Amino acid sequence: MFDNLSDKLDKALHILKGHGQITEVNVAETLKEVRRALVDADVNYKIAKDFTARVREKALGQDVLKSLKPGQLMVKLVKDELTELMGGDAVGIDTSGNPSVILMSGLQGSGKTTFSGKLANYLKDKKKKKPLLVACDVYRPAAVDQLHVVGDQINVEVFSDKGNTNPVAIAKAGIAYAKANDFDTVIVDTAGRLAIDEMMMTEIANIHKTIQPNETLFVVDAMTGQDAVNTAKAFNEVLNFDGVILTKLDGDTRGGAAISIKSVVNKPIKFVGMGEKMDALDVFYPSRMADRILGMGDVVSLVERAQEQFDEEEARKLQKKIAKNQFGFDDFLKQIQQVKKMGNMKDLMGMIPGAGKMLKNIDVDDDAFKHIEAIIHSMTPAERTKPQIINASRKKRIGKGSGTSVQQVNQLLKQFDQMSKMMKMMQGGGGKRMMQMMNKMQ
Incomplete structure (x- = not known):
């Protein structure tokens, strides 16, 4: 995960090793390489430039502690800024409704259906909730069957209506079923859609308006990099979603989406998918992710x-x-x-x-x-x-x-x-x- 970025940042920060003090010259040289590493990782150039400008300002404005070498101080500054760029603190999901309704949105092939199952599994096992999955993808062949297979794997019930082609009506019926059968959480899995498809975007806006979810989550494939950030922006303009889910993060060697998506849409990354298994779901902690990007590991998550x-x-x-x-x-x-x-x-x-x-x-x-x-x-x-x-x-x-x-x-x-x-x-x-x-x- 983020192998290329970690390697390049490590080389960039090595420039300061051996220097007795931080100067404008060696800071500029280091941050030029840091900016290049971020751009190579598919981070938007303006975001990378603003990031290094903030680090430079802090580096030149600080006294170097006697116990720290300049290289160590720079790593700390970069780590702190990376943490802030990715959101600062972890943000949970709102499950206060009765039932709490979570609407899934995203592109075709982003992993929405699999993530819906992972989220249901997470809420059932770790939050002791009783979730219901609702199948509202009426377009993709076998989409409903796929959600039923996922539900069977994690022992979570799936509500579907194969004869119905109206996703708004299915979502409403699913919530009514949940209320009648004591489910405390409803996860509505919708069809994947392209941001340029006006009809499909209008449809999910109608679903959103009708069911008024506690949470609207945007699911995106982390490996699509800057494209993921651009589509998140387009979806957010229509849905004003509450958070981002990054899937397939374990296969992403660049990291552009994870680093820059928060600053573009001003919405937190809430979860990351780290594999195909139903328990391969992690709460997103910006500080821990910054540690991993900089090669410091993540002992807290391991424990x-x-x-x-x-x-x-x-x-x-x-x-x-x-x-x-x-x-x-x-x-x-x-x-x-x-x-x-x-x-x-x-x-x-x-x-x-x-x-x-x-x-x-x-x-x-x-x-x-x-x-x-x-x-x-x-x-x-x-x-x-x-x-x-x-x-x-x-x-x-x-x-x-x-x-x-x-x-x-x-x-x-x-x-x-x-x-x-x-x-x-x-x-x-x-x-x-x-x-x-x-x-x-x-």
């Missing part, structure tokens, strides 16, 4: 994802097993499955500060644990519980059963043994002693 998979009861059981030296491969397998639920591996690794650079040209496969799982599944229950009984003949059998080599089995056993010892040490006083030693070293 939040881990906490979502965290089961306190399971953790207590695991603690007892570690204390009694009973941590086995079945427990290890559970830990792997929890990590996999957190999202795709490259995205997770990108949240670790500095890891983005290391992974730049490396393809991190989502099946990174595949051979480990295969080896564990080839073990007998006794072998998983007591790995120390795995001798040479057992290793040969396990390797053959899992389609791996004895060498790979040995490697896993060695890593598992090291990890078990480390967990045992951290469980006792070792963790405290380690922290005390680290503090003395500082």
